[in-house]
Amino acid sequence: MATAEWLRQRLGYECRDPALMEAAMTHRSAGGRNNERLEFLGDGVLNCVVAHLLYREFPLATEGELSRLRAGVVREESLAAVATSLSLGDHLTLGPGELRSGGFRRQSILADALEALFGAVYLDGGFEKAGEVIEKLMLPRIAELPDAAELKDPKTRLQEYLQARGLSLPNYALESAQGEAHNQVFTASCEVDSLGLRAHGQGQSRRRAEQEAAQRVLDAIRSSMSAEK
């Protein structure tokens, strides 16, 4: 299958310039136009798109946490795994030496070719298209990151947990606000009818009180899960 057709079937991407896609799949060992410059470009596009995905998905993460998360997403093993899941190796053009030594399975060659492909899609279809392709491939990886779950705020995590199970969303209510204007303590409740759970939280803003209440509901869900199993 030609690279352009494979892209259409696997990624839903209709390319304008099939030769550019072939160049992205051509390792330097094959001679001629190869994918090294496209890899440089694609690495930049990938890092930018992943930065935006992480910025959006982890609204409470610090710059340092975002940087660590990104390093996990764009590292060679991760990219090679994505390339393998796409059977990218079947489309590589390699020189005779690399062919003999099984270069189409080498992690670095696969990861570099995937970056080159992102660069080619960027040149061919623009930033938005490249972003769609990268999001489709990398967002599942982001969800799997070891520290990812801990970085989302409790309200978001609770909402996602309930939505994933088709359950009704929680109700938040402000129970009280005490103290002087510049130093108030808020108390909020979080109730999940479908699970019969309710908890309170306190904080120096309504938002923080709600986050704490959501965290306590998550804790209750977690301990009921441990008890079950």
Next chain:
Amino acid sequence: MATAEWLRQRLGYECRDPALMEAAMTHRSAGGRNNERLEFLGDGVLNCVVAHLLYREFPLATEGELSRLRAGVVREESLAAVATSLSLGDHLTLGPGELRSGGFRRQSILADALEALFGAVYLDGGFEKAGEVIEKLMLPRIAELPDAAELKDPKTRLQEYLQARGLSLPNYALESAQGEAHNQVFTASCEVDSLGLRAHGQGQSRRRAEQEAAQRVLDAIRSSMSAEK
């Protein structure tokens, strides 16, 4: 002057969300919403846009050369110099400690705030707008790079470009030599049959005339590449 107005006057950028621009100008020492997460995002956008500018401007550079060039463009001193040329320091919001110690002149603070500004423009106006702002500010820096000047002479670059693609080499011809013996002006032509390109150059030696002709053919190749993408 408010940050939004400064951006309009200095960069021709009309922002939709002035609060986002203010956040980009707020150092963490000031407390509240600061620019650290925007800096993470803007760093990604900057690297991507600069990668594309270099890819476009240096069609013959290798991946290694492009990486070195980019490192030069996005390094802290270079970004701080751009920030200073924009009087960015006048718009920074700093905490009392940084204010006392002249933080608005510190290179790292200026460079980080410029990256945060790129991140804010990206969120506010999209990738194309951020790309325009970054190109306006960084393209002059790219032209000044020490390695850029060291890039090979036009005849060599043209030859390498054609060889890498398996195309026939250019033909040079001396068209005329005018003026007195010690002050002649030579005109040479450079013709690449395989690409259907031909250009003339002039100079005080035959070699210089040929180099100028080769440069014009390279320019034609470059603009046809830009047109393609």
